[in-house]
Amino acid sequence: MKYMNVGSIIHLSIxxxxxxxxxxxxxxxxxxxxxxxxxxVEKLRxxxxxxxxxxISDTDLIVGARSGSVQLLLYSVFRIGNATNNISWxxxxxxxxxxxxxxxxxxSLGDSHRGFRVMxxxxxxxxxxxxxRGKMLELDGGKPFDDVxxxxxxxxxxADLGYKLDQRMIIAHGIGKGGFTxxxxxxxxxxxxxxxxxxxxxxxxxxSLAGITAIHVDWKAGAPIPGMxxxxxxxxxxxxxxxxxxxxxLGLKSRLxxxxxxxxxxxxxxxxxxxxxxxxxxxxxxxxxxTAETALRAISIVVVFGGxxxxxxxxxxxxxxxxxxxxxxxxxxxxxxxxxxxxxTEAILITIAGIVGGLCLFYAGLFLFQPxxxxxxxxxxxxTAPTVNDLMILLYLLAGxxxxxxxxxxxxxxxxxxxxxIVRN
Amino acid sequence: MIEICxxxxxxxxxxxxxxxxxxxxxxxxxxxxxxGPSGSGKTTLLNLLSGMVLPEQGSVSVNxxxxxxxxxxxxxxFRADHIGVMFQMFxxxxxxxxxxxxxxxxxxxxxxxxxxxxxxxxxxxxxxxxLTRMQLDDVATINSPxxxxxxxxxxxxxxxxxxxxxxxxxIVDEPTSALDNEACQMFIKLLFEEVKKAEMTLIFISHDxxxxxxxxxxxxxxxxxxxx
Ligand SMILES: Nc1ncnc2c1ncn2[C@@H]1O[C@H](COP(=O)(O)OP(=O)(O)OP(=O)(O)O)[C@@H](O)[C@H]1O
Ligand SMILES: [Mg+2]
Numbered sequence: 001m002k003y004m005n006v007g008s009i010i011h012l013s014i015x016x017x018x019x020x021x022x023x024x025x026x027x028x029x030x031x032x033x034x035x036x037x038x039x040x041v042e043k044l045r046x047x048x049x050x051x052x053x054x055x056i057s058d059t060d061l062i063v064g065a066r067s068g069s070v071q072l073l074l075y076s077v078f079r080i081g082n083a084t085n086n087i088s089w090x091x092x093x094x095x096x097x098x099x100x101x102x103x104x105x106x107x108s109l110g111d112s113h114r115g116f117r118v119m120x121x122x123x124x125x126x127x128x129x130x131x132x133r134g135k136m137l138e139l140d141g142g143k144p145f146d147d148v149x150x151x152x153x154x155x156x157x158x159a160d161l162g163y164k165l166d167q168r169m170i171i172a173h174g175i176g177k178g179g180f181t182x183x184x185x186x187x188x189x190x191x192x193x194x195x196x197x198x199x200x201x202x203x204x205x206x207x208s209l210a211g212i213t214a215i216h217v218d219w220k221a222g223a224p225i226p227g228m229x230x231x232x233x234x235x236x237x238x239x240x241x242x243x244x245x246x247x248x249x250l251g252l253k254s255r256l257x258x259x260x261x262x263x264x265x266x267x268x269x270x271x272x273x274x275x276x277x278x279x280x281x282x283x284x285x286x287x288x289x290x291t292a293e294t295a296l297r298a299i300s301i302v303v304v305f306g307g308x309x310x311x312x313x314x315x316x317x318x319x320x321x322x323x324x325x326x327x328x329x330x331x332x333x334x335x336x337x338x339x340x341x342x343x344x345t346e347a348i349l350i351t352i353a354g355i356v357g358g359l360c361l362f363y364a365g366l367f368l369f370q371p372x373x374x375x376x377x378x379x380x381x382x383x384t385a386p387t388v389n390d391l392m393i394l395l396y397l398l399a400g401x402x403x404x405x406x407x408x409x410x411x412x413x414x415x416x417x418x419x420x421x422i423v424r425n
Numbered sequence: 426m427i428e429i430c431x432x433x434x435x436x437x438x439x440x441x442x443x444x445x446x447x448x449x450x451x452x453x454x455x456x457x458x459x460x461g462p463s464g465s466g467k468t469t470l471l472n473l474l475s476g477m478v479l480p481e482q483g484s485v486s487v488n489x490x491x492x493x494x495x496x497x498x499x500x501x502x503f504r505a506d507h508i509g510v511m512f513q514m515f516x517x518x519x520x521x522x523x524x525x526x527x528x529x530x531x532x533x534x535x536x537x538x539x540x541x542x543x544x545x546x547x548x549x550x551x552x553x554x555x556l557t558r559m560q561l562d563d564v565a566t567i568n569s570p571x572x573x574x575x576x577x578x579x580x581x582x583x584x585x586x587x588x589x590x591x592x593x594x595x596i597v598d599e600p601t602s603a604l605d606n607e608a609c610q611m612f613i614k615l616l617f618e619e620v621k622k623a624e625m626t627l628i629f630i631s632h633d634x635x636x637x638x639x640x641x642x643x644x645x646x647x648x649x650x651x652x653x
Binding site for chain 1: 468469472475477478497498501502504505506510512515516517518519520521525529530532533534570586
């Protein structure tokens with residue numbers, strides 16, 4: 001026989017909240033901001049991981065000079081950082097000629113074009129490189145490189161620089177935006193433009209290994225040899241087999257053979273080499289990033305906590321002003337738990353409004369900034385419904401709001417018992 | 426209607442005894458004027474009669490129910506059903522409209538809700554009838570929060586609230602403090618009309634002894650309260 005039902009308590013709390021619009025709105029905003037922040041952090045974390053994991057697929061081994069496996073993964077696949085050492089062409093040949101090797105893609109790095117990295121490779125790259133879930137590279141126009149001075153651009157390079165097919169371009173020595181010595185005596189021609197992949201491939205200029213050799217024939221130790229200049233045409237007639245490359249990717253005939261090949265390459269006698277399984281190296285990368293992840297999460301939890309604290313402050317500040325209101329409610333027959341329920345309901349309503357606001361903010365931001373992030377960071381953020389994990393976070397937040405509401409509720413409960421019907425001023 | 430038997434009350438186990446009343450009765454339908462110096466315990470008695478607090482010893486019965494024996498929940502419900510209370514000041518929930526303030530007791534008591542609906546046709550029409558009776562015709566239609574009303578208007582809204590749904594016992598604690606003499610007389614006249622019509626019992630706590638002559642009985646708390 002409980003006459004005062006939940007509906008009328010909610011009705012009372014809504015009216016009471018509306019009566020304090022400004023303070024309530026601020027509390028809602030604080031919670032909304034914290035919700036959108038925590039969602040953003042989660043989203044970036046998940047999508048960055050997915051994007052990293054999607055960059056390389058179907059490659060069994062990555063091989064480079066001996067260094068850290070994460071470093072090797074970063075420079076060979078993600079174009080982040082630099083190799084400390086190159087590996088010799090002869091070592092590459094002898095490993096790629098192994099019986100268990102199905103395909104190999106040599107990679108030669110070290111030059112750039114207006115901020116984009118230049119990668120020397122072979123036409124096998126276009127045939128065997130896979131990203132996402134086994135997707136092949138596709139050309140948007142043109143053909144893979146044919147001539148020594150042909151280049152194939154990643155989608156973003158072409159879009160950013162506004163390059164069309166057959167356009168001429170100059171490769172710079174070193175990595176960075178300008179200010180470097182240029183290989184301007186040997187211009188390249190845009191032979192093909194790749195379709196967008198959402199991976200670092202989009203930000204890469206691909207040329208043949210011969211092209212890499214060609215622009216360096218009259219160079220030594222990273223600088224042009226004074227007085228020596230060989231023209232582009234003369235170069236074509238030279239032997240352009242590279243002496244060294246940076247790294248290479250291997251596809252094996254049988255996945256099961258990966259461990260055996262890995263062991264043998266790591267014990268390669270003629271040169272210290274390092275082979276890694278992409279999955280294992282990725283995992284190591286996650287482990288490295290987990291501290292940052294934890295820190296990011298901790299920050300968002302603190303921000304959410306701050307949001308709840310703001311609400312609690314608001315509820316507690318006018319607790320005293322509301323003593324009379326509670327006394328009136330008690331006088332007309334409200335039970336102490338109705339009085340307490342009023343506060344908890346207010347806390348829950350504020351939090352729900354904050355969550356709704358936060359979700360709106362988050363999705364609005366997602367739609368707004370998705371293209372920008374993809375443009376600038378090459379990170380494709382997908383617009384998806386909240387995950388179970390996200391919903392759990394919201395559930396925790398609601399539980400937190402109940403706890404925050406219980407504090408003033410218990411105080412009001414006690415007060416309404418000790419005040420009696422009439423509050424003394 | 427009210428029967429107090431040998432009660433003793435203090436607010437706190439260390440506080441002094443505020444009330445010590447061996448015996449005291451009020452008959453059904455009586456209009457009682459209760460006076461006493463400030464701090465003598467009039468408001469405390471109101472708390473006891475409405476079942477907000479319990480005495481250390483003794484019993485209080487209201488309307489035939491020994492409320493000191495009821496559970497906390499039952500006492501809260503008893504108050505909701507049978508007692509209308511009006512305070513000295515600040516009687517209204519600030520964020521509710523005057524009309525919603527008047528109908529508030531009905532959301533805690535089905536008995537008073539049904540009674541109110543029976544008396545006036547519907548809850549809202551009974552509430553506006555009472556407001557009109559209190560000469561607040563214009564206020565009945567206001568949809569804005571109650572805090573915009575004058576103090577005198579607020580007190581009349583509160584009177585209407587204590588009357589809605591015809592509870593058997595009405596207790597008003599210094600309701601006329603903000604009213605001038607004329608308004609005060611008018612207020613009492615209207616209050617009496619409603620109280621008599623519904624055969625309610627009225628306890629009217631006040632310092633204003635000039636009003637005492639209108640009542641059936643005049644009681645001084647100091648006479649019935651035996652504290653040393
Ligand atoms: N809620 C309360 N908690 C603790 N002590 C209280 C409470 N209400 C009243 N008292 C104490 O009980 C005593 C009687 O106070 P009460 O309010 O009943 O007097 P009163 O006769 O109504 O006075 P007034 O005419 O000024 O309203 C006082 O000493 C007061 O301090
Ligand atoms: Mg008093």
